[in-house]
Amino acid sequence: MQPIDTHFAHDLILRHVDSVITLTDEQKRYFLSLLRPRRLRRKQLLVQTGEVCRYESFVTKGCLRAFAVDQKGQEHNVMFALEEWWISDLQSLLTEQPATLYVEALEETEVLQIEKKDLDRLFDEVPPFERFFRVKLQNAFVAFQNRIYSTISQTAEERYLEFRQRYPRIEQRVPQYMIASFLGFTPEFLSKIRRDLASR
Amino acid sequence: MQPIDTHFAHDLILRHVDSVITLTDEQKRYFLSLLRPRRLRRKQLLVQTGEVCRYESFVTKGCLRAFAVDQKGQEHNVMFALEEWWISDLQSLLTEQPATLYVEALEETEVLQIEKKDLDRLFDEVPPFERFFRVKLQNAFVAFQNRIYSTISQTAEERYLEFRQRYPRIEQRVPQYMIASFLGFTPEFLSKIRRDLASR
DNA sequence: CGTCTATTTGAATGTACTCAAAAGCGGTGG
DNA sequence: CCACCGCTTTTGAGTACATTCAAATAGACG
Numbered sequence: 254m255q256p257i258d259t260h261f262a263h264d265l266i267l268r269h270v271d272s273v274i275t276l277t278d279e280q281k282r283y284f285l286s287l288l289r290p291r292r293l294r295r296k297q298l299l300v301q302t303g304e305v306c307r308y309e310s311f312v313t314k315g316c317l318r319a320f321a322v323d324q325k326g327q328e329h330n331v332m333f334a335l336e337e338w339w340i341s342d343l344q345s346l347l348t349e350q351p352a353t354l355y356v357e358a359l360e361e362t363e364v365l366q367i368e369k370k371d372l373d374r375l376f377d378e379v380p381p382f383e384r385f386f387r388v389k390l391q392n393a394f395v396a397f398q399n400r401i402y403s404t405i406s407q408t409a410e411e412r413y414l415e416f417r418q419r420y421p422r423i424e425q426r427v428p429q430y431m432i433a434s435f436l437g438f439t440p441e442f443l444s445k446i447r448r449d450l451a452s453r
Numbered sequence: 454m455q456p457i458d459t460h461f462a463h464d465l466i467l468r469h470v471d472s473v474i475t476l477t478d479e480q481k482r483y484f485l486s487l488l489r490p491r492r493l494r495r496k497q498l499l500v501q502t503g504e505v506c507r508y509e510s511f512v513t514k515g516c517l518r519a520f521a522v523d524q525k526g527q528e529h530n531v532m533f534a535l536e537e538w539w540i541s542d543l544q545s546l547l548t549e550q551p552a553t554l555y556v557e558a559l560e561e562t563e564v565l566q567i568e569k570k571d572l573d574r575l576f577d578e579v580p581p582f583e584r585f586f587r588v589k590l591q592n593a594f595v596a597f598q599n600r601i602y603s604t605i606s607q608t609a610e611e612r613y614l615e616f617r618q619r620y621p622r623i624e625q626r627v628p629q630y631m632i633a634s635f636l637g638f639t640p641e642f643l644s645k646i647r648r649d650l651a652s653r
Numbered sequence: 654c655g656t657c658t659a660t661t662t663g664a665a666t667g668t669a670c671t672c673a674a675a676a677g678c679g680g681t682g683g
Numbered sequence: 684c685c686a687c688c689g690c691t692t693t694t695g696a697g698t699a700c701a702t703t704c705a706a707a708t709a710g711a712c713g
Contacts, residue, residue, distance in 0.1 A: 332598075343594060343595055344595045344599075347592075383580065384583045386587050387586050387590060391547060392547075394594060395544045397598065404604045405529050405604070405635070405637035406527070407523075408669095429691075430691065437606075439670060440691080440693095442670070444693050447692095629659075639703080640661095641662085641701090641702075642700090645661085645662085
């Protein structure tokens with residue numbers, strides 16, 4: 254197994270951060286010093302229900318999903334994360350209570366992790382990061398609100414078409430039955446939707 | 454019509470902000486100087502589809518809803534806001550594109566408004582506010598994620614019961630048909646759910 | 654008291670789910 | 684290189700959950 258290309262990962266996250274805030278070289282070095290690269294095999298868990306989530310993770314390669322399991326044992330995907338997305342169980346990270354989500358790698362995946370205590374320190378010592386995450390969260394808020402609007406106002410077929418348009422990269426990399434779960438219906442029904450769409 | 458009790462409103466918002474960050478007296482005065490009180494009659498609009506949303510609003514009294522109208526002319530409530538909540542069309546505020554949401558007062562309502570440009574200035578001049586809104590947005594993110602999980606994993610009845618538990622204050626003040634819309638089903642069906650629940 | 658709005662009811666319909674089975678597909682080992 | 688295994692997708696029949704439409708009640712307010 255080849256080693257993680259840390260240079261590539263650092264470069265990627267700096268460009269990502271740079272798109273929102275401006276940092277001095279020293280701030281950049283400090284930020285990078287707080288990050289730990291980690292590689293995950295397919296199906297490996299980054300966060301587990303019952304354990305406190307201690308890291309925020311930035312995806313540099315690969316693909317993950319966050320899901321919860323209901324009383325009947327059914328899995329429900331609440332989000333996916335590709336390259337340049339952040340993922341964690343934010344509720345658990347904030348409250349230091351046991352996670353209610355699993356986060357699982359769907360492929361061979363690499364992330365950069367920052368521990369909660371280091372993130373808090375980063376906020377204190379490099380205030381621009383407050384802005385960075387505020388802006389990221391604003392965008393996430395808008396995306397979630399749009400998603401809620403879709404689920405309360407549209408049919409399964411409409412939501413699927415919208416998803417395809419908005420996240421073509423996810424659709425290509427994630428199995429259908431996980432997309433069905435993300436959109437809130439069964440894999441069998443997604444199969445029918447696709448058949449109907451194809452026959453037009 | 455009696456004048457707005459600005460002292461009360463300022464007091465309320467300062468306590469609200471204080472629960473997350475610590476400010477000097479001068480920072481508090483500066484913050485308050487950027488706020489404009491506004492009173493809304495029942496059914497009056499705070500944000501309108503087609504116009505750019507220029508303000509973030511903090512509710513000091515009353516109740517509002519944010520909703521979108523679909524192609525068929527149906528309204529869909531995406532959120533409610535009671536006292537001590539913030540509300541706007543964040544997407545429009547951020548991008549300065551025309552709003553896709555309406556925000557409407559459901560009762561006689563009072564808000565404190567801050568203009569986008571003043572909010573941006575506030576972020577530059579009083580960095581603790583970056584933290585304040587970051588924390589607020591983190592909480593909103595978690596709440597929205599939980600709501601998405603509910604809609605993809607639960608039946609209408611389960612979602613209604615959860616809503617009642619989580620937001621009893623909203624349930625008491627908002628008509629049923631708006632709650633049905635918020636939860637993603639029809640008012641007729643909510644009526645049946647309530648009948649079924651009562652008959653046990 | 655009358656009017657307007659909100660809620661309830663019921664019948665017919667449609668959308669999406671369940672369960673079981675078959676077909677497809679990709680990887681791995683013989 | 685083929686055969687097999689496990690996993691994903693497809694199919695179909697029967698069912699359940701939720702909608703639509705229309706009409707009857709119930710409540711709120713002037």
